[in-house]
Structures are given as C-alpha cells and as structure tokens.
Amino acid sequence: MSVDSGPPLGDRQPASDHQRANSVLPNRVGALPLLALEKVSLSIHDTPILHDISLTLATGKTLGVIGESGSGKSMTALSIMQLLPRGAKLSGCIRFDNQTLTDLDEAALCELRGSDIGMIFQEPMTALNPVKNIGDQVSESIRLHRTVSRDEAQRLTRETLERVGLPNDEFPLARYPHELSGGQRQRVVIAIAIACKPKLLIADEPTTALDVTTQAGILDLLRSLQATEGLALMLITHDLAVVADMADDVVIMRQGRIVESGPRDCIFKAPQHEYTLDLFAASAFVPGKRQKQASGNVSAPLLSVQNLICEYPVSRRGLFKPATTFRAVDDVSLDIRAGESVGLVGESGCGKSTLTRALLGLMPIHSGVVQLNGESVSHAHRVSRRVRQQMQIVFQDPYGSFNPRHKVARLVAEPLHVLDSPPEGKVKNSRVVEVLESVGMSADDRDKYIHEFSGGQRQRIAIARALIINPALIILDEAVSALDVSVRAQVLELLSSLAAEKGLAYLFISHDLSVVRRVTDRVLVMKDGRIVERGDTETVFVAPQDEYTQALIGAAPRLEF
C-alpha cells in the first residue's frame, strides 16, 4: 500500500505528500480505497513475474501504472481481473469494494467482471469477435449482468455506444468490427467495459496501437467518462506523457517490482529513484544536433523525388464493377542532400511505407522520377547496382528484420553482395568486425544467432548491416518505434554520432513526432499520400501552417508541464 489515494487536488503539498507516499504509514481511517493490492506476488510456471506489488486506488481517481515492456504491468491488471494464464500462482491479497478477490470463486468473479470491473486492452484490431456485430457484443455484457428484456438491452446498448462517441445513426448495432477503424473499435471495447457502469475501469495501454490524433480522442473519452461516471481508472502505459495528463497518482514498475510511487506531481517534479530519473531523462532526450553544413545546401541533391505517384490495384468490389486503383502516394516531391537528416511524419495508412518501398525500388511506380545521385531508381526488379550501393534501410521490427537461421556475421555481411567486388575471407571478416564495433557491439557477437540479442542490440546490428557498404543514405523506417524509451535514447544517440562521423544522410520515417523533432533538420508531413507541409523541423513544430500538422502536434501528449 505505497500509494494512497492522495488528498483532493486543491490542497496539495508536494513535499509532505511525497514523504507520506514513500513511507509505510497505514491508510487514513475512513477513506477505504476501492481497490487495494497487498503484497501481491505472481509466478507463472515457476518463473517469478511480480514481486510484492502493493497499491491502492480510490473511487473517482486515476492511477497511472508506468513501465517498459516486461515490467509486469499487464500481469498486474490481469491479476486484478483474476484472468491469469495457465500455471499462474498468485500470493498476497487483492481487495476490491469490501471483497477479497483472491478468495472469491469463479462464479462470483464472473459476476464481478464486466459488471463492477471493466477492462480495455491494447490491441483494438483483435479485441473484438470478428463474426459478431458490435450491438451483440455490447448487449451481451448488459444481458449477462442485468435482467432486462431484449428491447431494453438494445436501448441500453445504443445509449452506451452514444456515450463512447459512436452515435447510432452513423454506427448502427448491426455493424461488424471489420467495418470500423482502430479508434472506433477501441470505442466499442470501451463501450463493452462501461456498459454496466463499473466502479473500476482498467485500461491496459489503450492508445498504444493507435495514431496520435486517434489516441488523443480516446484519452479525452476516458477522461470524460471518469469525470461523468465517477469511476476509478487504472491507466497502464509505457508512455510517461499519457500519464502526465491524466493520473492523480503514479506507480512506476520495473522487472515486476514497484520502484517508486506517489502522487503525480511529486513523482514528476522530484523523482527519487534512479530508474525513474533514467526514464525521464530518456523521454526528454535530445541528441546533440549537427550543424548543417552551408555548402551541403548548394550541392545537387543526393536523393531527388519528383511528382512521384504510386498506385495499388484494389480488388474489384463486384463482378460488373470496373477495377479501381488506390493512390497510396500522390504527387510527392522531395530532396535529400548529402549529410542531411530529413523526417517524414504521418499516421498509419498515409502512404509512408509505400513511399519507402518506391524509394528503394522495391515496387513499381506509376509515374514520376526517383533519382539517387542522378541515377534512376524507377524500375522495380531492375534497380542498378550503383543505386543499391548507396542506399540502405533499417526497419521497425527488431525481431522480424533478420533471418533467424543465420549467424550475425552472415546477416551483417549480406549487403556486401551488392558491391562490384565483394570482399571475401579475412577482409570480409574484418569489415564485419569493424561495423559491429562502430555500433557498439563486440567482435564476439559475430558467431551468435539473432535471438540471443535484445531489441536494442538487434537495432544496432540492423544499423551495422546498413553501414557495411558505406551507403550515402539510410532510410530509417520507424527504426526506434518498437524500442523502450531508455533503449530508444541510446539508439538515437548512436545514429546521431554515426551521421556526424560518416556524413550520412537519413530519411527518418516515423509516426512519433517527438523523435522526429529531436533528430532531423527538415521535416515533411504526409497525409493521404500527399505532402501537406514541409520546412525546417523547428519552424514546423513551433509554427505549423497546415491544419493537419497543427492537429497532429496539438494531439501529441506532452511531458512538459
């Protein structure tokens, strides 16, 4: 019970609050919390997952649980729901609303779940049953816990969907999940969770899988639901910025333990624990920016894209309807000069990935010109060696971007294939060692398989692979998006110093505005296949001109306060 519910926001006294929160004083008499975890430990198949987790949450409050992946934050939520995987052993005590959840039998728990405790999950695309319409999925929750007629359940379902911002005339109950966007699906998941007006709502990374503008909408919805329905909200996230906006109290978790907890203001203004400090430092991390070389701007562009259009055939909707195409990249022009770092920002589906593939010559382009150092990249399957020698890519997924059956030496050496006379034997070996060391790995790592490395190490190896042929341009496709903040900072630092050292140009593609802001000289904003705004990074961020850019920047949760 490290976190107390805290006094009302009005009479907050940071110093004393902080002390109280970190002491072991018992709860104040009378203010019995809605939810209390006492020394909860969990192991799954004898692997310890949680150690002595204690926390409390009062009605009407929001508790932010922060941790990187593997910190045990989701398992904490599932422990409260008592929906743990097979082989789980739980000790300690979980109290909710004058009941001890750990003592209840399965039938009693079923009555509680969905009625008094609702839960929202991270992945809205898969959280709904694809073969049932949304009306059935929401009303099932109501009919399960309330004895109401079918018509009454329908009415309540419509009402619930209205509450989460899905008005009935636009979103009739007969809609199926696949007809909704990610944000809309997440709203349906929220509707299921709040249909029976629960006292406690647990949201496990509710916005992580969503675009930044959608994310803002969902957070607003959670905030307003909490205010109007007076429920207690447990908000689990890896993103400090999300919690900064909403939480009354904060718990910071790492490797299954709570490392620090207390009221938000105390933690954010004066973090005590070293790990918390690291977390903040990493989130606010800004690598030293290079000075732009004045001469670089005059020279001919390294990569030049003019009026690029890429189209996909869309499978025909009907036998008698004409085949149509979807224009994923629509009249895009851009230049990247040697040594320059350019950001490309856009939400999912804006055409970033298609643009990337077109730049790399991996897909046919409909019209327009892509040139690298004056040489055309336009023909898929027929990209010249010289173009390939100058361009490399680092992908988002540190797990999927390596062949799991090859050793690191072979993985890193793969691009050498494109050189006119690939080095062999000792020369090749020393080249591999050289690039591995330049990204902070050791020569011994050559003989390991990729699954022996962590996500951050894998991204380093991916960078080494890109560097081995000394390209002039590296495309970073969401290259740090999958990494935890502290690791992300290190990788960004590495990229920054490599660019300074080798005069590399980067095309930095990301949905994450803060990352782009930190590491790029210029930025392009992409929407629906078009570039809607471009300019110096700082200028764009400080004074965005386009409406969409403004919305994008406004919607991003921020840490500063």
Add this chain to the structure above:
Amino acid sequence: MKLRSLLPGAVLVLVVLIAALLSFLWTPFDVTDLDIRNKLKTPDGAHLLGTDHFGRDILSMLMVGARTSIAVALVAVGIGMGVGVPLGLAAASRRGSWLDEFIMRGNDLVFAFPSLLIAIMITAVFGPGAVNAIIAIGIFNIPVFARLTRGAALSLWTREFIMAARVAGKNSVRISVEHILPNIMNLLLVQGTIQFSLGILAEAALSYVGLGAQPPIPSWGRMLADSQTLITLAPHLAIFPGLAIVLTVLGLNLLGDGLRDWLDPRLRRER
C-alpha cells in the same frame, strides 16, 4: 513434455525400416515357397505369425511387404516435394502474377478430384502396378506441398529480413533458396512425414482393390484382400497385416507430431 511422442514414433518407424531392410538379406522363410501342407497355420514356434492359404510365412511376407509400402510412399512424397515445393516457391515470389494464378488454380483443380478415385482411374487406365500407384499417389502430393510452400513463403516474403535481402540486391530465386527454403524446411519435414503415412494408407487401399503391386510381390493391402474370404476360417490372416499398417502409420504420425514440437522454436526456447 510434448516430446513424449517423438520417441515412440521414432522407434516404431525404425522397427519397420529395419524389418524392410533386413528382408533384402534374410527372412524367416522364403516368401515364394509354397508349403500347402502347412497352410493356414495359427501362430506357433516355427511360424511366429502363422501361414496363409498357400502355407507362406506371414512374418516373412510382412517384412517384404514393408519394402513395397515404404518404397511406394517414399517415392510418392519425393514426387510431391520435388515438384510441389519449387512450384510453391515460384508462385509466392511472383504473387498475383499469371504464374501464381495458374499454379493455384491448378491446385484447386486437383483438389476437386477425390484423390483415391483418380488413383483408381489412373491405375485402371495405365494398368495396375507399383509404378503407376506411385505416380497416382505422387500427383496428389504435389498440390499439398505447393500450397503449403506458397502459404508459408508468402508470409515470409512480407517479413523485413526479406526486404533487407532485396535491398541488398538479391533476386527472387536467390532469396527463395537462401532465405525462404531454410525457414520452411521444418514445415516441409513435418508435412513430409504426414504425407508419407497417407501414402502408406493409399498404397494399402490400392493394392487391396488389386491395383497396387502385383503378385508375386507381397504387399500388405493385397494380403488383406486375400484374407477376406477366409476371415471366418483364419482371422489372424486379416489381423496381422492390418496391425502392420496401423503401427507404421501411427509411428509416422507420432514422429511427425514429435518433430513439429521439437523443431518449433517457440517450444524449444521454453526448454
């Protein structure tokens, strides 16, 4: 824990294999020896599994029959893999092209024919015999492997390490051989054992209706067919060849399951 099926599977398969190989060198009795005086004997010390209506030793016939079953099924799997895997790889590397379309439609077409029926038709038209049985069974292995390969390869083609190889300038044939094939080898191996066991069953069915290996070559299906008229008189004639089929197929299936669990990296990491 799941690995418990690997060992019994491997042992059963090994026993059958050894019996088949041993039969080239030695069998308890000569299977072409007709010994009418000792016909329809129940199992005893001399004839461990008894004798048939010509007085031939059942155990010896089973050993030689194993040879036929294994050879037919193995070559049929070889045909399926040899043709199906390259087709599947090619289809996946040119997704959506006419080649892909052609291969997949061809597959659908083969699936539209009940496999056993066509095997019967082929062997009937081209004459009964082991070679035609192999072809008939092999043809139906082709789409199985082509489809499996294409499906697995397609999901690999979307992976980023394939993109990385393309950025490194490698062409699709090279990527298929270097990156795709090694990553689907496990899958093919497991499917191979399954098709092997199905091949044994199909061979038995074909020779049961007289379209498989022709006499005097003993085969398990044929032994069952011969035993049918004598079933009231000498039920052991029907029991032992059937058991041989069941144990072989069971062994192969267990081996396949065990291999899949053993080769699955997700399960292996947990060990």
Add this chain to the structure above:
Amino acid sequence: MLDYLFRRIGSLLATLLVASLIVFVVIEVVPGDPASYMLGMNAEADTLAALRSELGLDRAKPQRYLEWVSGMLRGDFGRSYTYRTPVADMVSDRLWISLPLTLYALTLSTLIAFPAGILAASRRGGVVDTVVMAFTQLGIAIPNFWFAMLLVLLFAIKLGWFSAGGFAGWDAGAFAAMKSLTLPAVALALPQAAILARVMRSSLLDVLGEDYLRTARAKGLSRRQALLNHALRNALIPVLTIIGLQFSFMLAGAIIIENVFFLPGLGRLIFQSIAQRDLIVVESVVMLLVFAVVVVTFFVDLTYAWVDPRLRHGR
C-alpha cells in the same frame, strides 16, 4: 454477398469444364479399343467397324467430347458399351446406395467429432483430452477397409447383430436399408471422425488464445460461455474446410468400402466397368463424383460467408 455468389458459381463452372476435359483426355488415351474388346479377338473387320460406328468411336475426338458434355447437360450419359443400357439409369440405381452411405458416414463423423473435439479443447491437458487424443491418433492410423473387416468379424460373425454384407434394398424399408448401411458407414466415419476431432480441437485452441476471448472473459462470461458463444463459431471455419474435403474422401472411400461389404454401389460399378473396358461408364461415374465434390465445395464456401461476415461484404 451477390458478388461472392457470382464469383463462386463462376469458379465452379470453370472447374467442372476443365475437369471434364481432363477426364475425357485421360480415358481416351487408354490402350485398347472397347469395340474389339467386346467382340473378342477374332471379330470380322466390318462387324467391328459397325460396332465402332454404333458406339460413336469413329468420330473425331473433339466432336465426341462435345457430344459427351452436351449429353450430360441434358441428363443423357450415353449408353453402356457392355450392357447397351443408358448409363444414367445404371448410375442412378447405384447412386441410391453410395450417396446415402456417404451422407450417413459424414453425419456420424460430425456427430462424433464435434463433442470430442470441443471436450478435448476445453479440458486441455486433462485426462479427457489425453484419452480423446490417443483415440484419434489410433483412428487416423487405421485403414478404413481393414476397420471394416474387423467390424464384420466382431458384429457380423461373432455377435451376429448385422449381416456381413449385401444390401437389403430400399424396398425392404428404410430401417432395413439403413441397417445394412450401418457397418459400412461406421467403418467410413470413425477414421474421418478422428481427423475432424483433432482439427476441431486445435482450431478451438487457436481461437482460445485470441484477444477477443480475453475481452469476452473480461465481460464476465465463464470459460464455458466464452467457448460456446465466441470461440466455436470462429473455430468452425477451418473445420468446415475439412468437412468439405471429407465428403469427397468418403465418396471415394465408399468405393472401397462397398467392396468389403459387397454393396452394389458406384464403387462396384466402376470396378466392373474398368474390367470390361466400358469407358463411357467410367467417364460418367468419375465426372459425376467430381461434380458432387465441386458442388459440396461450393456449399462449404457459402457456409463460410454465413459464418464470417468479412466474406459477406466482399472484404
């Protein structure tokens, strides 16, 4: 939905067309002339020519193909070379045994496999699961014709509950007819039920790991309710595919099982016709079975659309 239907019908017709071509070509390359086979070795040349012309064997192959196909469309399958009777009549008599047998077996197999698979999946790792899985492992390994022989040995010879073979005929009443089909149907069904139960189990286990099952449980559904309300319908999709394939397998398997039980079905007909070089009958029976398989696949596809709304909307 209508688009989906049209596309399916289109591919159904295309498959039938190509299949008929293949069957025709394969049968036509068969060595041996039916006419000379029927008249024996030392037939007069002009008698042979007359018979060939009567059977239509002297016409050009493309023309014969067209006549064959257009005849089938009108329900005219030609005349048997051997018996000189319309193939359609011969086939329809036999079909009244083979088709009920297949459907009987398919029903049995589904009725056995569904509960077994669901039970095993819901008690994963438990005793029931282990026992069911062991039985299915055995079931898959048993050749159905051998299983049929064992059934005859036990239920017909030892216990005398059923007859060892033959068909009572539908005239003897539905009960007697079904009784004589029971052992064959069980022999066909059990090995297939083993496969189906395994598919059902693994498909359910896959679905049970999905996120929406967690959502369902968080809603307050019990394990059982979540399994029946949310998992089952999603798990049905691969199971339907297998049921469709099993129909074709059982139809062909029936050919062999009919031999064990001396049932006068399509299987006996096809073996007889092959032995007598009665090609027109072989062609027609094969084509008919292919037609049945393609139609069943078509209905399985339609069921997909019923189960999965994503297909209904043409995605």
